[in-house]
Amino acid sequence: MASIFQGIGAATSLSSSASFDTKKLQFSSVRSLSGKRASCVVMRSGGVKMDSDSNRIGGRGDQLVTNAVATKADNPASSTASKPGHELLLFEALREGLEEEMERDARVCVMGEDVGHYGGSYKVTKGLAQKYGDLRVLDTPIAENSFTGMGIGAAMMGLRPIIEGMNMGFLLLAFNQISNNCGMLHYTSGGQFKIPVVIRGPGGVGRQLGAEHSQRLESYFQSIPGIQMVACSTPYNAKGLMKAAIRSDNPVILFEHVLLYNLKERIPDEEYVLNLEEAEMVRPGEHVTILTYSRMRYHVMQAAKTLVNKGYDPEVIDIRSLKPFDLYTIGNSIKKTHRVLIVEECMRTGGIGASLTAAITENFHDYLDAPIMCLSSQDVPTPYAGTLEEWTVVQPPQIVAAVEQLCR
């Protein structure tokens, strides 16, 4: 494994143990649980892995690391018995990142519906209002347009608000504020004002939540100039991206997924911040590059197991940064494998995959041996019925079939 990393190059950012853990994913039945917040995908960070030092990636003592770079085997001290780091769920990781940033900078504040006394509808802000007060963790009325505008106005004055949409779909009401004021103010004021907001919230297809609560807004926001978009998928990158987004002076939209909140992983104790514009190499490979993000990463990893059994060696990259794309990592991968499969949860029309296809075709056309395949959700409103909902999103068998077709 280590040799493969050296082959890829030092500039490629690698995540920590989480990326290796996905190989050992144990998926429970996806239909067993119901309810808004339930995520039945429990990821156990296995004990023994190929590299015993993989847990130390990302931090050295008190040093703040901006790039999560793979460390080589120079710290063999950690044994399997005393694992460093601590285990937590994804929403707890988000909360940890948030809390650390609020502790560090008094200008960081949170506003959203039910973030204060209720503790957040997904418990991301639980306990923060008791600690920091009602003004800093602000319970807003149900008025997305105006409290997003309020957050942006506060950011113009120097605060660093985090605006939570209870569900990403509700932020459609605030589209005007996000597009015109958030994205464009820095430009139209000639650089006078900066808008360091973080707009976050869960999106994506959940467990039979219905059409309006299962929206993927990354495709709508992607062409707004001036904003950055990131999608987290593991507790490790959730915390890192949250911290990076808060520290960034640009408006960042952080896409979380309803079904990933209960993912469990061991993350380092030390403080770490990830790079907002870098993609994550989940599983290096040789035959085909699979680009994915958010929940589809887990479907891809599940399909990867089947593919490995069939003799294929897929390279899985979690692109993480939806705007701008990390074309460097992606490009290097394409130059190696010459085949690309994009697996996303967005709609087919005008989605992230569509833009990524265009970007790859423009830049790496000569390196491709086969046309780019893009697997996305169907262009339909998400139905309520469980079986129909399953067919709306991409499932692992489809991914396997697509890889087989690509690698023919």
Added chain:
Amino acid sequence: MWKHLPLWKLLSTVELSTSITKSKAIFSSALNFDYSKPHYIKFFSSGLYFIILFLFLFFSDPSPNLTFQSLQQPKTTTDAMALARRSSGLLKPLSTASSSSLLQRRPFSTDDTTTITVETSVPFTGHNCDPPSRSVDTTPKELMTFFTDMAFMRRMEIAADSLYKSKLIRGFCHLYDGQEAVSIGMEAAITKKDCIITAYRDHCIFLGRGGTLLESFAELMGRQAGCSRGKGGSMHFYKKDACFFGGHGIVGAQVPLGCGLAFAQKYRKEDHVTFTMYGDGAANQGQLFEALNMAALWDLPAILVCENNHYGMGTAEWRAAKSPAYYKRGDYVPGLKVDGMDAFAVKQACKFAKEHALKNGPIILEMDTYRYHGHSMSDPGSTYRTRDEISGVRQERDPIERIRKLIFAHDLATEKELKDIEKQARKEVDEAIAQAKESPMPDESELFTNVYRKGYGVESFGTDRKELRATLP
């Protein structure tokens, strides 16, 4: 002194001297007078007329005489006394008259100590609050500053009109002439640390906040010297150091932003307020009420100022709003209706509102104002209202005229001096336009600057990281 002579008087003297010989004939034919000439010339004998004419010519221009006299005396406020002084000036001996010509300029605007009390045109109407009193204290310096600033603003907007028509300004251009009193009165009541945010009719507010004419015109023409480096345009004027937050194109979107500014002020425990301005058209936006609810909930120091010019683009207020009493729309939030064409009423209201907001939370001010131009330069402004209405308002309620009358009533300047101020405004505006025209268009690289801030190393490389396509600052 001869400069003051109207031409007809000069001609009549010439004509008289030539007709002295004809005087007897003239006198005899008194009944057959020629209507083409002022008839009283024919009636007086030449000598008598010449003496009277001589005296008349010397005292025909009372103004330099009068104000010089008035400057020596302490100022009081009644018109009657002013009139008395005016009449007494006519009888002053020639010595004063001859020296009056030397006093073309004298310092009129430096008096900061005497207090003048001005009554606002109409009393304030309050909703859920006690309106402030009608008497406003001011000083001569403030009066003259009001006049000067409003003259500059008016001149700037008229110049922008002609620049737009000569296609140097493109796109949208929303002019503020007629509404200057709102900006001027507000500035007089607040500091530069209080925030102002408004919609797209922002040129004069930018000027009031300390923006220069050059920055305004350059931005309107899209040049580098503009306040937003030419990338914003007419609707995006900003001035961060003076806490002027723009300049927003989408109607009503600035109101939540303004409440956000007030939130930040409360968060940081500053003793300042935010004036969030919007129009009667935006008063029907939902986000306004959402923002008002939140501001009232958390006692944010936000003052919502509705500049009611009675037309939301082409729709009159009674056709768009079931209840055009915008100051009452806040329900539980107190409101005040103000005559927006009276700068002193605006000043008093803003002072009152600032005190209120710091203690009790939001308040709505409705400024009853009027715009002479159409909604923007592409709107003639006469399809939905009559020209009589526009000229009627201009005659009766024009803010600059009101200040001018006040200045005359308190003898702070002569008409000529005010005209000189207006000429100075015109000159400076023309100079600023010339300077702005010389400023270059933005560089091509400016297309990519200021999209992102250099936060976490946002650099856009080519895909191989070999070629640096753009460094986003």
